[in-house]
Amino acid sequence: MTPGARLQSAIEILDRILARQPAEQALTNWARGHRFAGSKDRAAIRDHVFDCIRCKRSFAHLGGRTDGRGLVLGLLRDAGTDPETLFTGEGYGPRKLAQDDMPDPAPMPRAVALDCPDWLLPELDRSLGANTDQVLLAMRHRAPxxxxxxxxxxxxxxxxxxxxxxxxxxxxxxxxxxxxxxxxxxxxxxxxxxxxxxxxxxQDAASQAVIAALPDISGAKVLDYCAGGGGKALAMAARGADVTAHDADAARMKDLPERAARAGVQIACCARPEGVFDLVLADVPCSGSGAWRRAPEGKWALTPDRLAQLRTLQQEILAKAWAHVRPGGCLAYATCSLLDVENDLAVACFATTIGGRSPSNTLNLTPLDGGDGFFGSLIHKAI
The missing domain is CATH 3.30.70.1170 (Sun protein; domain 3)
Structure with a gap:
């Protein structure tokens, strides 16, 4: 495929995504209908699509329109490429430029330049302070x-x-x-x-850092309460822990036995954990704001109501996980969020409900530290 044909394909896929089709589904459906496209073509188109989702607001401003064509125009202009060299209408490429393809002449507002929803920017300012702009600019680019x-x-x-x-x-x-x-x-x-x-x-480096910050777990009985695909469970097992994995949606763990076998470790998967453990890890459902470089759709799908629901769910999970911590053991709380309301404030709120215990070993990472945004903190249970 020519570079122009790849751009036109990205435009078509983006229009499907803007019509509320999930990105992975849109990419898969396109690939099934275009089996002539080679692996390099598919990879390049995928990169175009996800670059445009990450930078949806600023690219739309630069493209002068909010559809797939506008986002791809913004992609090129942001990179310093003259769209006229690729929007030629030849070789299955995008049609030539028209008057409605011009950039928005108005100054780019801060939230647009940072590719952030308007309602979320004040919350990020409260959480990140002077680093907000740097963090959000880093989030506009692909994750390592x-x-x-x-x-x-x-x-x-x-x-x-x-x-x-x-x-x-x-x-x-x-x-x-x-x-x-x-x-x-x-x-x-x-x-x-x-x-x-x-x-x-x-596995993201910041996710690894959260596990590295745990106390010595060699030989410890550990429960990964929100295991998902099991990346952290595998990491804890590699450190010598006796790991049990649980997730509210057991289907998320379906590949974990195979992954554990490949890694040479044993992990017990359970639908309903019983008893108490030396350490319980609760990597809770969250906004995912720290990982929006990898999953940028989440940035645009998050709403104030959804954030409020997540905060309630996080407290409920903490209470359930706490019941499985033995006396003298600890609960490790983790999120891939940048927001204080899901991180420090969530831990402080829960600590108050269980008697004012102070958290320790707190880790608060942003993409400026090299990996995803990640938070981790320990709460110890009295003997």
Whole structure:
């Protein structure tokens, strides 16, 4: 496909997404109807689409319109590319520019330039202070690809060497001693020997940092209360913990037994946890604001009502998880959120309800630290 044809495909997919079709579904449906498109074409189109979703407001301003065509025009203008060189109407590319394809002449408001919903910007200002603009500007770009080295099977140096043998370049990440950032050939990771042999898993560096900040869990009985796909459960098992994984939607854990087998660890999956544990991890449902580089649709779907619902749910989960913490044990609360109302304030609110216990080991990360935005804090239960 020509560069212009890729852009036209991105326009068509974006129009489906703007009509409320989920991005992954829109991309999959397009690929099924265009089987002639090669893997490089599909990857380039996917990148165009997600770049436009991340920067929907600023690209629409630069494109002078809010449909897929406007977003792609904004994508090019933001990159300093003259759209006339690609909007030629030739080779299945976008039609030539017209009068309604001109940029919005008005100054770009702050929330538009930062690609942030208007209602959310004050909340982010309260949470991030002087770093708000820098964080939101970082969120306009693709997230790096990070790997977690399986401590049970390899050192970071050994895993990096094995990846290099497959042509995959990496570098160590300071956030966690298990973290590698892929700097070249990221799309080869799942076909690598290191992945097949369970030496690595795809996992954000900040998520790894949350697990690294936990106390010594070697030999400890641990419950991952909101396990999802099980990335953190695997990381805790690699640190020597006896891990039980639970999720309100058990289907989310369907791949965990296979992943655990590949990693050489054992994890028990349960629909209803029983008894008490040395440590309970509650990585709760949240706004996902810290991970909007990876899942940008969530930024535009979040509403004040939905945020309020999430805050209530978080307190309910904390109460349920607390019941499974043994006397003298601890509860680890985590979110991939940038918002204080889901982080420090949520922990403080819960600590008050259980007798004013002070949280410890608090970790508050933003994309400026290198990974996703992530929060973690411990609450200890008295003996």
């Amino acid at each position: 690809v990070f790997l977690r080295v399986n401590e049970a099977r390899a050192t970071r140096e050994q895993a990096a060497a094995l990846l290099a043998a497959d042509g995959i370049e990496t570098r160590p990440v300071p956030l966690a001693n298990t973290a590698l950032e892929v700097t070249a050939q990221a799309r080869r990771v799942r076909q690598s020997a290191a992945f097949a042999d369970g030496l690595i898993e795809l």
